[in-house]
Amino acid sequence: MSKNLTVEEWMKIIQIYKKQGIQIAEQEYRIIKAKQIKFSQFIKKRIKQKTYLVDNYGMKSLNRKKGSWRYKKRDDSDIPGIISDLTEEQKREIIEDWIKSQRDKKERNAISKIKSLNISMKARIISMHRTTFYKKPKVRRYKYNNLKNTVEEILKESKFIYGSRKISVLLKEKHMSINDRTLRHYLKRWGFIIKTRIKKRQAESKNINTKFKDLVKRNYNPTIDNIIATDVSYIPGLVEGNNYYLSAAISHKTKKIESWCLSKNNNSQLVIDTLNKINKSNFILHSDHGSQYSSNEVIELVKQMNCQTSMSRVGNSLDNREIEYFFSCLKGEYLNHINTNKMNIDEIYNHIDWYIDWYNNKRIQKILNWKTPATAGAII
Structure with missing residues (x-):
């Protein structure tokens, strides 16, 4: 001590x-x-x-007594005697100086304590209009505070992934109308923190010697559901080499994830396992020029499925936008916020499985007229 x-x-x-x-x-x-x-x-x-x-x-x-630091209680009993000893000129000078000090401070509450003065005189002293003196500061009322619990439920269900625009659409479905910009201010006021995306990119090997035509030509919304885009993305994890690899396939028309696989190795077998899970045939398989997609095993499997191979131009990620967008959503909305580099493959698999199920069945998208991929697929 x-x-x-x-x-x-x-x-x-x-x-x-x-x-x-x-x-x-x-x-x-x-x-x-x-x-x-x-x-x-x-x-x-x-x-x-x-x-x-x-x-x-x-x-x-240095030898102060206990309690010596305290202020002495003020004694105002001598004030009446001082006032009686003042001349009229001295009183006028003191009053004039006091009025000026009140006008500088504009302290309405301080002068309100003087009960002998009426409202008009108090207002004149501090140079304020009489009606203004009566005004009381209004307590601001927030019109949409009643939506807080509903918004919180939506955020918890989406694990705080949804932003103001999508929350606004879901509220409208529940007959609770609020502009997304207004909602953004309320989210900040309520202290709800939405997950934001952090872009991370890693270079991968491209086989530029293999030439396949780009049959898709950036047709992101085809009239029929016959285009599936696929790609492989890395996931930081607790593994030698620091990364796991996620292969996924997405429909251009419905934006639904048709299949996916997670592996420790980024090779042809990962792509083959992903393609074998697709419950469709006779479609265009669109990818980039990754070396695994141009392997003989993958090309042969695509032919057996009665499908056509399409590859984007080298260095043009927008040619394969649909699957790139999905990976950016997966990482930016979810994986980047849960510290996957301390997880094993089973833990990461469970997280990805939850997100893809939620992405297909719960996550609404503007491109689908605020429907989910599963709902959009059922309409076709």
């Missing part, structure tokens, strides 16, 4: 301060005090104050 310093200890510290400087005096203070004090400026300030007191008022200033 820390102790108060004696007069002798303080005099020792003051002498050190005068001869050796404030740094050495601070060290001596810490040794005597025997307590960890974080703020160095506090100690230095205290030493300088004590030195000033000793130099100007002597050693007795």
Whole structure:
């Protein structure tokens, strides 16, 4: 437990301060005090104050009695006598100075305490209109506070992925109309923090010697559901080499994830496992020029499925936008916020499985007229 310093200890510290400087005096203070004090400026300030007191008022200033720091209670009993001794000119000068001070402060509450003055006189003194003096500050009422619980339920269901625009659409379905910009201000006021996307990219090997035509030509919304885009993305994890690899296939028309696989290795087998899970045939398989997509095994499997191979131009990620967009949603909305680099493959698999199920069946999209991919697929 820390102790108060004696007069002798303080005099020792003051002498050190005068001869050796404030740094050495601070060290001596810490040794005597025997307590960890974080703020160095506090100690230095205290030493300088004590030195000033000793130099100007002597050693007795260090021996303060208990409670000596308290302010004395003000005695106003002599005020009537002072007023009676003032001349009329002195009173007029004091009153004039007081009125000016009130106008500078504009403190309506202070002058309101003077009961002998009527409202008109109080308003004149502080140079304010009489009707303004009556005004009371209005308590701001928030029109949409009643939506807070509903919004919180939507956010929890989406694990705080949905932003103001999608929440606004879901509220409208529940007959609760609010503009998404207005909702954005309310989300901030309620303290709801939405997950934001953080872009991360990693270069991968491209087989530029293999040439396949781009049959899709950025047709992101075909009239029939016959285009499936696929790609592989890395997922940071607790594994040698630091990454797992996610292969996924998405429908251009419905934006539904048709199949996906997670593996420790980014090879042709990962792509083959993904294609085998697609419950469709006779479609265009669109990918980039990744070396695994141009392998003989994958090309042969695509032919067996009665499908056509289409590849985007090298260095044009927009040619494969649909699957790239899905990966950006998966990482930006979810995986980047749960620290996957400390998870094993089973834990990451469960998280991805939840997200893809939610993405297909619950996540509404503007391109689908605010429907889910599953609903859009059922309409076709």
